[in-house]
Amino acid sequence: MSLAMLSVGRTRRIPHLPMVVASVVVSLLCLVPLGFIVWVAIDSGWDTVRQMVFRPRVGELLVNTFLLELVTLPIAIVLSVALAWLTERSTLPLARLWSWLMVAPLAVPAFVHSYAWNGFASSLNGFWGAVLVSVLAYFPFLYLPVAAQLRRLDPTLEDTAASLGQPQLAIFLRVILPQLRLAICGGALLVGLHLLAEYGLFVQMRFDTFATAIVDQFQSVYNGPAANLLGGVLVLLFFLFLGIEGVARGSERYARVGSGAARAPNRWRVPGWSLLLPLIVALLSLGVPIYALGRWLVLGGVGIWRLESIGPALGQTLLLALAGAALTTIAAFPAAWLSVRAPGRLQRVLEACHYYVGALPGVIVALALVTLTVRVALPLYQTIATLLLAYLLMFLPRALVGLRASIAQAPVELERAAMSLGKPPLLAVLTTTMRLAAPGAAASAALVALGIANELTGTLMLAPNGTRTLATRFWAYTSELDFSSAAPYALLMIVLSLPLVALLRLEADRISRS
Amino acid sequence: MQFSVSRLARVLAVGVALAASSVSAFAEDNGITVYNAQHESLTQEWIDAFTKQTGIPVTLRQGSDLEIGNQIVQEGANSPADVFLTENSPAMVLVDNAGLFEPLPADMLDQVPPEFRPENGHWTGIAARSTVFAYDKTKLTADTLPKSMNDLADPSWKGRWAASPGGADFQAIVAAYLALNGEEKTVSWLKAMKENAVPYKGNRAAMAGVNRGEVEGALIYHYYWFGDQANTKENTANVDLHYFRNQDPGAFVSISGGGVLASSKHKEQALAFLKFVTSKAGQAVLRDGTSFEYPVGLGEAANAALTPIADLQAPKINPSQLDNARAAALMTAAGLL
Numbered sequence: 001m002s003l004a005m006l007s008v009g010r011t012r013r014i015p016h017l018p019m020v021v022a023s024v025v026v027s028l029l030c031l032v033p034l035g036f037i038v039w040v041a042i043d044s045g046w047d048t049v050r051q052m053v054f055r056p057r058v059g060e061l062l063v064n065t066f067l068l069e070l071v072t073l074p075i076a077i078v079l080s081v082a083l084a085w086l087t088e089r090s091t092l093p094l095a096r097l098w099s100w101l102m103v104a105p106l107a108v109p110a111f112v113h114s115y116a117w118n119g120f121a122s123s124l125n126g127f128w129g130a131v132l133v134s135v136l137a138y139f140p141f142l143y144l145p146v147a148a149q150l151r152r153l154d155p156t157l158e159d160t161a162a163s164l165g166q167p168q169l170a171i172f173l174r175v176i177l178p179q180l181r182l183a184i185c186g187g188a189l190l191v192g193l194h195l196l197a198e199y200g201l202f203v204q205m206r207f208d209t210f211a212t213a214i215v216d217q218f219q220s221v222y223n224g225p226a227a228n229l230l231g232g233v234l235v236l237l238f239f240l241f242l243g244i245e246g247v248a249r250g251s252e253r254y255a256r257v258g259s260g261a262a263r264a265p266n267r268w269r270v271p272g273w274s275l276l277l278p279l280i281v282a283l284l285s286l287g288v289p290i291y292a293l294g295r296w297l298v299l300g301g302v303g304i305w306r307l308e309s310i311g312p313a314l315g316q317t318l319l320l321a322l323a324g325a326a327l328t329t330i331a332a333f334p335a336a337w338l339s340v341r342a343p344g345r346l347q348r349v350l351e352a353c354h355y356y357v358g359a360l361p362g363v364i365v366a367l368a369l370v371t372l373t374v375r376v377a378l379p380l381y382q383t384i385a386t387l388l389l390a391y392l393l394m395f396l397p398r399a400l401v402g403l404r405a406s407i408a409q410a411p412v413e414l415e416r417a418a419m420s421l422g423k424p425p426l427l428a429v430l431t432t433t434m435r436l437a438a439p440g441a442a443a444s445a446a447l448v449a450l451g452i453a454n455e456l457t458g459t460l461m462l463a464p465n466g467t468r469t470l471a472t473r474f475w476a477y478t479s480e481l482d483f484s485s486a487a488p489y490a491l492l493m494i495v496l497s498l499p500l501v502a503l504l505r506l507e508a509d510r511i512s513r514s
Numbered sequence: 515m516q517f518s519v520s521r522l523a524r525v526l527a528v529g530v531a532l533a534a535s536s537v538s539a540f541a542e543d544n545g546i547t548v549y550n551a552q553h554e555s556l557t558q559e560w561i562d563a564f565t566k567q568t569g570i571p572v573t574l575r576q577g578s579d580l581e582i583g584n585q586i587v588q589e590g591a592n593s594p595a596d597v598f599l600t601e602n603s604p605a606m607v608l609v610d611n612a613g614l615f616e617p618l619p620a621d622m623l624d625q626v627p628p629e630f631r632p633e634n635g636h637w638t639g640i641a642a643r644s645t646v647f648a649y650d651k652t653k654l655t656a657d658t659l660p661k662s663m664n665d666l667a668d669p670s671w672k673g674r675w676a677a678s679p680g681g682a683d684f685q686a687i688v689a690a691y692l693a694l695n696g697e698e699k700t701v702s703w704l705k706a707m708k709e710n711a712v713p714y715k716g717n718r719a720a721m722a723g724v725n726r727g728e729v730e731g732a733l734i735y736h737y738y739w740f741g742d743q744a745n746t747k748e749n750t751a752n753v754d755l756h757y758f759r760n761q762d763p764g765a766f767v768s769i770s771g772g773g774v775l776a777s778s779k780h781k782e783q784a785l786a787f788l789k790f791v792t793s794k795a796g797q798a799v800l801r802d803g804t805s806f807e808y809p810v811g812l813g814e815a816a817n818a819a820l821t822p823i824a825d826l827q828a829p830k831i832n833p834s835q836l837d838n839a840r841a842a843a844l845m846t847a848a849g850l851l
Contacts, residue, residue: 057849123726203715212715216680216851219581220842226851374588382594465547465594466573476554476576481718481749 015425016342020350022334027353030393033360036368037235040228052229061210061230065237067127068209069195072134073188079135080142080187081180083278085172088150090270098278099147103140103505105285107497109454109471110137111200112490113285115478116292118204130207136285137201138194142187148508149183150176154262168268179254189245196238197361199457200475210234211457214363218461228371231364238360289494293487300484309473310488317453317469317496320384324391325399325449329441331392332399337429340407351400358397365393366461387462394458395448402447402507406440407433443503450500454493470496545571546596546780546787549586551579551682552641552770556805557599563799564790570783579605579682580838587612591777596784599640599772599791602686604838606637606771616776622785625792630769630810632834637773639833640791641800642808644826645687645766647675647756648721648739649731659731659756663691663764666733667706676712676720676732679850682838683717683735683768689841690766693831697844704848713850718742722749731756733764737806740819744804759827767828769810 041049052058086092087099105113114133117124124132153176161171199211210230217227297304335354338347357365369390373381380386410433418428434441456471463472470489477486550557554576561572575595577585583605586593593614600606609615615636623635630639649659660666666675677684692700712729714720720732721739742750758764772791774784790796797811808816808823816823845851 055847055849057846057851060849122722123728206714206719208713213851217846219578219680220682220685220851224584226846374585378592381589381592465575479716479718480553481716481722 016338018426019334019337019342020346023338023347023350026331026335026396027350029389030353030357030396032372033357033365033368033393034235036371037228037232037364040225040371041232044225044229048225049229052226053233057213058230058233061208061213062233064127064207065196065209068130068134068207069192072131072138072195073192075131076135076139076142076191077184077188079281080139080146081177081184083139083281084143084147084150085176086270086274086278088147089176089265089267090274091267092270092274092278093272098282100505101282101286102143102147102278103501105136105289106140106504107494107501108137108286108289109200109456109490109493109497110134110194110198111204111456111471111475111478112293112493113137113289114201114204115474115483115486115490116289118478119292119296119483120288125204125206127207129205130202132284133201133205134191134195134198136281136288138191139281139285141190141194142184144504144508145183145187146180149180151265152262153179153265155265156262158265178252181252182249182254185245185249189241192241192245193238193359196234196241197363197457199363204478210237211361211363214367215457215460218363218367228367231367234361235364242356242359293490293494296484296487297491300487304485305488306485309468310492313468313470313473313489314492316467317471320387320391320467320469321449321452323384324388324395324452325445327388328392328395328399328448329403329445332396332403332444333434333441336400336403336407337433339404341412354400355397357393358395360394362390362394362455362458363461365390366458370461382462382464384464384467387459387464387467390458390462391448391452391455394455395451398447398451399441399444402440402444403437406437409440410436443507446503447500450497453496545573546778546783547573547575547594548597548599548787549575549577549582549595551577551582551598551600551605553601553805556641556799556803556807559799559803559805560791560796563795564787567790567795568783568786570786572787580608580685580842583608586614586775590614593775593777595775596778596780597772597774597787599770600682601643601770602682602768602836602838603771603833604686604689604836604841605682606773607632607834607836608838609773610634610636610834614776615773616778616781616785618774618788619785622789622792625789625812626810627812631771632832634834637771638788638792639769639810640772640788640796641770641805642810642823643683643735643737643768643770644757644808644821644823644828645690645764645768646734646736646739647731647758647764648724648734648750648753649756650724650727650729650752651754652752653727653730654756660758660764662758662760662762663733664703664762666710667703669706669710672710673712674730675710676714676723676729677707678714678717678720678734679707679711679845680713680715681717684733685838685841685845686768686836687733687763687766688845689836689838690768690829690831691763692837692841692844693835694763694829697840700841700844701848704844704850708848708850718749721753725749725751725753727752735768736820740806740817741804744806744819757821757826761827761829763829765826765828766831767808767823767826769833770807771833 083102087095113136117133157175158171161175197211199215202209202212214227214230217230335351339351369386373386414432415428418432419425454471456475459469459472470493474486474489565571579600579602586595586598586609598609618635618638623631623638626638647660691703714723717734717738720734723729724732736755739750739753739755772788774788778784792811797809797814800807800809801815801817806817
């Protein structure tokens with residue numbers, strides 16, 4: 001290995017300082033929303049906090065939120081595990097096709113799911129409507145990791161259990177299920193946080209959560225203390241969820257100990273009627289949106305294709321998505337590089353800052369930026385820059401994950417070799433690691449871009465004058481119950497999101513193979 | 515490796531250039547900016563006609579009454595807005611109380627009779643809407659309909675009527691109730707409402723709920739029904755309108771307002787726009803268009819389908835008396851917000 005030898009002779013380490021500084025700057029930006037909530041609590045004073053937080057309405061919202069999570073999450077978990085087991089470990093016909101169809105609902109934004117259900121079964125609303133549509137819109141977040149985990153399990157453990165006389169059901173419950181714990185915890189956290197943050201779905205299902213109540217307050221009194229303090233409670237809930245997941249995740253060992261590669265797992269024989277489950281799920285989560293959307297597109301005819309508004313909305317959405325994706329990917333690079341090249345305590349803290357902010361509900365990020373810009377940074381108020389900053393904060397983790405994985409695969413020796421050949425350190429990183437990480441960067445940038453293209457709450461609150469995205473136009477029409485006019489926008493959002501699904505699915509495949 | 519640094523750099527450069535060009539594409543320097551809380555389609559009709567006539571381009575920022583009203587107050591002298599249009603008066607009062615409106619010239623004010631604008635002349639009415647009880651005609655009859663908005667507080671109405679408490683429209687109705695009946699009665703009415711009313715998001719959604727039989731009636735404004743009747747009738751097939759009349763708080767007629775910001779850097783064009791909205795041509799949009807709101811211009815007739823505004827027996831309320839902040843605070847205290 002000539003590269004390895006190069007590094008033996010005269011090791012010049014890439015100085016970390018510029019990357020640390022850059023990463024600290026991004027991390028400080030990430031702390032803005034949290035700082036804002038703390039500031040609101042202090043600034044309002046105890047009396048206002050008591051008046052605005054300890055009131056029956058907040059109690060109702062808490063009950064709503066907990067009930068929603070407690071009912072939706074178990075259903076989503078059981079459904080996803082059953083579907084993943086059927087598609088990965090049983091003799092289900094056309095298993096590959098079904099496994100693609102079980103991820104496809106992610107291409108339909110949650111508020112388009114609820115819009116479709118409004119048209120398909122207009123009397124469905126309130127709590128059970130919210131539960132149903134939440135499960136259908138978000139279960140793929142659980143299905144994906146569980147299926148990926150099932151695929152990589154070493155069947156030896158199951159064989160051992162079977163040789164000890166365990167029946168199939170017991171093997172599933174006592175051997176397979178425990179090994180899915182991390183995947184289930186991670187997926188459930190993702191779904192749980194989405195439920196905290198989701199706005200459009202619950203408005204259409206007429207179910208009040210903190211996110212809808214905050215926007216209600218925002219529309220009644222702008223960024224008054226009531227809205228901001230509800231935001232504070234929402235952030236507390238958010239940390240509570242992170243904590244619960246941390247405890248549930250445990251610290252058991254899951255890696256296999258045997259040498260060599262694991263054998264491909266055997267598939268269990270299932271009766272033909274087990275096709276019903278994936279079929280019903282696909283009908284509800286894909287069939288209903290396709291049917292409702294198709295119906296409105298037909299009913300609307302050509303009249304709803306108002307190109308003079310659809311064109312600019314598509315253009316602005318693409319511009320925002322591309323600019324935001326480029327910016328977010330650049331901002332994520334220092335932290336991604338540090339996490340691979342210089343892991344350590346400081347790096348872990350910085351990385352945690354990057355992650356937490358992306359999980360915060362968009363409504364919190366938007367509230368913080370509205371208040372901050374209007375009070376102390378007025379030139380930035382209502383500008384594209386602020387909107388892009390909001391997107392950056394919301395989607396930073398998406399960029400970080402992909403970048404980190406691809407930087408890890410770029411050998412550090414190349415950076416050193418480039419430096420020993422006389423390149424200055426940053427240029428050395430740029431011409432070696434950056435270059436090798438480019439495909440990964442492109443993939444994660446695409447994920448960010450698609451997230452931005454479907455973002456609703458933050459865009460509604462922060463968009464500069466005259467800015468209309470596909471999501472906000474769609475929302476304006478559905479708020480007026482003009483479902484037909486909204487249909488072209490929904491269709492465009494779905495079309496834009498399809499690559500996201502393919503990417504996610506391929507990424508999950510790649511991880512389970514490695 | 516297929517990707518090269520130069521290609522990545524090119525992609526990023528294009529991204530940044532697009533972002534930069536998008537900034538200029540978004541910002542219109544030469545025209546006026548209208549902060550609009552009126553129905554977007556209605557304001558767009560006004561804008562199209564105005565721009566056609568004068569060549570002045572208009573940028574729209576869409577929001578709800580009090581969101582934008584509070585936003586203008588926070589922006590203060592730095593507000594990018596030139597004109598502010600609302601659905602209801604309270605947000606106008608809010609901005610006026612902060613001293614941010616430019617007093618309007620007499621020739622513009624004269625286009626609107628005094629009952630549809632505040633005495634101080636800082637803003638003007640641009641349209642009007644009436645409170646109605648949209649009810650399920652398969653369930654309620656003349657005998658069983660509520661006689662007054664107060665009846666809806668009765669326990670017998672529990673779970674039977676709908677409203678959209680998060681909307682500026684309903685908050686204006688509450689502000690009117692407050693102005694007519696005082697704080698004590700308003701608090702107890704809101705408390706009863708929390709018990710009795712089914713909350714919807716938006717007046718149209720509440721009306722659609724009546725049509726589906728989820729509730730027997732909804733306290734909303736009149737034009738949603740007319741709009742749907744003129745269109746597909748899919749949300750009003752079973753719905754009819756009941757006017758409370760008799761100066762009842764439920765017969766409240768809400769005035770949509772328009773004003774020019776004192777901080778505007780395009781005052782002349784902004785005044786021209788507002789003058790156009792209240793002119794014959796601007797008010798004709800209300801009569802001939804699809805908004806079904808009442809015109810307020812002197813001698814302007816409403817759409818023939820509407821009940822004449824003079825027959826509504828609305829209570830007399832000076833728009834500057836409408837205290838929406840107090841109404842929202844009482845609604846927050848009652849747990850409706």
